[in-house]
Amino acid sequence: MIWHADLLKRIGRSPTRVTLRLAEVIVSMAFLSRPIQALRSWSLMPPAPPNGRYAVVAHVFYPDLLPEIVAVWSTLPAGSSLIVTVPSEKAEAVHSAIQGMPLVELYEYENRGRDLAPFISLLNAGLLDRYDAIPKIHTKKSPHLIKGELRRKLLFSALAGNIGNVRRIIAHFDDPRVGMVGFAPLFRTSRSFWMGNRSNVERLCRRMQPNGEPVLGFFEGSMFWVRPIALTPIRSAALQTAEFDVEAGQLDGTLHHGLERVIGISVRAAGFDTVSIRGRKLMCGKRSTEIGSVRNSVYEWRLNIRPPRPLRSGRRQGLRRR
Structure with a gap:
């Protein structure tokens, strides 16, 4: 009964979002069904093995889900890295689970900003510069959502799933205009999804x-x-x-909720397009006549960027192997 009362309250506050959530559950269950997964594995011949440098970047808050992260990693081209970030209090469990695995790096962080604060720290430190493209994932459970674990399974399957699917996604990055690729049904553009985050987005x-x-x-x-x-x-x-913000189970209005909405804005400001897994354009990169090409200016800016500072709140565990 409590669950039903909570659902009715959410419907009253934002019927559009709740309707989309319910539709997402139905679509997710269909997408993850055996017939659809079999069709995905057979549809379209995958491109030739890609040439490039790739890594899975995964935040592990729930160590029991680490095998799912490793399964995603296994679908990337041979020689790809696995970069794991973890809250300090969970580090020992994760360290034990991945010890001895080649091409794995582990970084500890204070439990702030969920998956996004550690990701931005890696980015700021220059640790992602060596890669041509990366899938960013995390051990999402979302207990506040109906069928919260379904979203994680859906996205792991959509963004990886099998080697052929990963090759098709990587092939989109052959187009130098493409900066980000994702699952279109979860690309949010409706104003209702601003929620309480617009001020943080504008500040960023x-x-x-x-x-x-x-x-x-x-x-x-x-x-x-x-x-x-x-x-x-x-x-x-x-x-x-x-x-x-220090983790306190917040559902909205924090800096990391604002940053979630700024990732696409950053891609657009850099002059890159965001496309779906199928290659459909979801957001166009900004084209500026004032600076010629924003995308080219970003490349130039990166050439002159100062050397990255060492991580202040992260600690590398020295698990990388050749």
């Missing part, structure tokens, strides 16, 4: 170089493939871990 946009425009377009759940150079504008904001 002003800190970025080039400045971003507060246009709503983001992958809800913060899981996607991205070209690290497309995040140069948000990197220029130099966010520090201490700026993020």
